[in-house]
Amino acid sequence: MKKKVLIVQPIHESGMKVFDDRFEVKVAPDPSVETVKREIKGVEGVVVRTAPFTREIIAAADSLKVIARHGVGVDNIDVLAATERGILVVNTPDANAVSVAEHTITAIGALAKRLLSMDLATRRGEWEVRNEYKAVDLDGKVLGLVGLGRIGTMVAKKAAAAFNMRVIAYDPYVRPETAAENNITLYSDLDRIFQEADIVSLHTPLTPETRGLVNEERLALMKASAFLINFSRGGVVDEDALYKALKNGLIAGAALDVFEEEPPPHNHPLFELDNVLLSPHSAALTKECVVRMATGAAQGVVDVLTGKRPQYVVNPEVLQEK
Numbered sequence: 001m002k003k004k005v006l007i008v009q010p011i012h013e014s015g016m017k018v019f020d021d022r023f024e025v026k027v028a029p030d031p032s033v034e035t036v037k038r039e040i041k042g043v044e045g046v047v048v049r050t051a052p053f054t055r056e057i058i059a060a061a062d063s064l065k066v067i068a069r070h071g072v073g074v075d076n077i078d079v080l081a082a083t084e085r086g087i088l089v090v091n092t093p094d095a096n097a098v099s100v101a102e103h104t105i106t107a108i109g110a111l112a113k114r115l116l117s118m119d120l121a122t123r124r125g126e127w128e129v130r131n132e133y134k135a136v137d138l139d140g141k142v143l144g145l146v147g148l149g150r151i152g153t154m155v156a157k158k159a160a161a162a163f164n165m166r167v168i169a170y171d172p173y174v175r176p177e178t179a180a181e182n183n184i185t186l187y188s189d190l191d192r193i194f195q196e197a198d199i200v201s202l203h204t205p206l207t208p209e210t211r212g213l214v215n216e217e218r219l220a221l222m223k224a225s226a227f228l229i230n231f232s233r234g235g236v237v238d239e240d241a242l243y244k245a246l247k248n249g250l251i252a253g254a255a256l257d258v259f260e261e262e263p264p265p266h267n268h269p270l271f272e273l274d275n276v277l278l279s280p281h282s283a284a285l286t287k288e289c290v291v292r293m294a295t296g297a298a299q300g301v302v303d304v305l306t307g308k309r310p311q312y313v314v315n316p317e318v319l320q321e322k
Contacts, residue, residue: 002024003305004026005045005046005301007026008028008048009031014294026039037056040057044063044066044305047297053078054081058078058085061085066087066088070293072092072093072096074089082318088310089314099283099284100231103231108229111253111254112227116277117129138159138165140165142166142198143165144167144170144193144194147204152171167184168185169187170186170187191218194218194221206232210236213236213237214238214242215238220245222245224250226251228255237256239270253276253277255279257280296311
């Protein structure tokens with residue numbers, strides 16, 4: 001009997017090729033909860049991208065052994081429900097680090113040099129915009145990182161190498177010695193990051209502790225010349241508070257790749273502002289990265305269903321119980 005695998009949302013063909021003739025692979029007609037509940041019957045392995053994989057879906061599964069996240073964050077998967085059922089959750093934490101770090105550095109440069117507004121002004125024939133002198137140099141500026149995992153550490157290295165920036169960071173799970181090895185000064189007080197940094201870049205998972213982490217109070221701590229970068233998860237930032245801070249000039253600008261609601265409504269208040277750079281949760285969606293995520297997620301499913309230990313496990317306690 002072939003092992004059944006469900007792909008909740010289409011993945012790159014290179015990922016599909018990881019499954020050999022031992023597997024029967026199907027792609028869900030759509031990623032809605034009701035459809036996935038219907039399609040999950042008899043399925044042993046799942047690959048999920050950004051669609052919700054809820055307790056309700058997990059309860060409907062009768063054969064499920066592994067859920068593979070096509071990416072890093074697992075906030076769209078009910079990991080607790082999976083763990084209670086003895087279902088492994090795996091992900092691909094190495095796949096997107098380079099892509100998101102590059103996207104972050106690119107956004108920092110674009111904000112500092114006002115590339116978007118300069119481009120638009122030039123197209124409108126507003127040549128004298130060159131004399132507003134709003135662009136700034138990044139040399140010697142302070143980059144503050146919230147989250148110092150794979151992506152945050154890579155951003156730190158690239159910022160120092162490309163822009164000679166000094167890097168400070170907050171991450172309660174990282175030892176100061178580890179940060180120091182990468183020329184990063186680790187702070188135990190999160191508010192100091194917002195007070196001292198010229199650019200604050202968020203690289204933290206969405207958890208009950210990080211939801212709304214960037215609120216009105218923390219935005220008020222930032223310099224009027226500072227930029228906020230959020231390429232982590234939308235819920236980490238209070239978007240209403242950010243809109244007010246940007247509109248009222250409390251901070252100079254922001255770049256967002258993620259939103260509280262995705263896709264955001266077409267009349268989202270941030271869309272009216274010219275000091276915010278937006279992208280559609282696409283920082284990791286480079287040609288190279290989608291291959292790495294697809295093949296990594298698929299391999300995680302194959303490993304579990306063929307009795308091998310997968311490389312990256314989100315809930316290792318399930319393995320300990322077996």
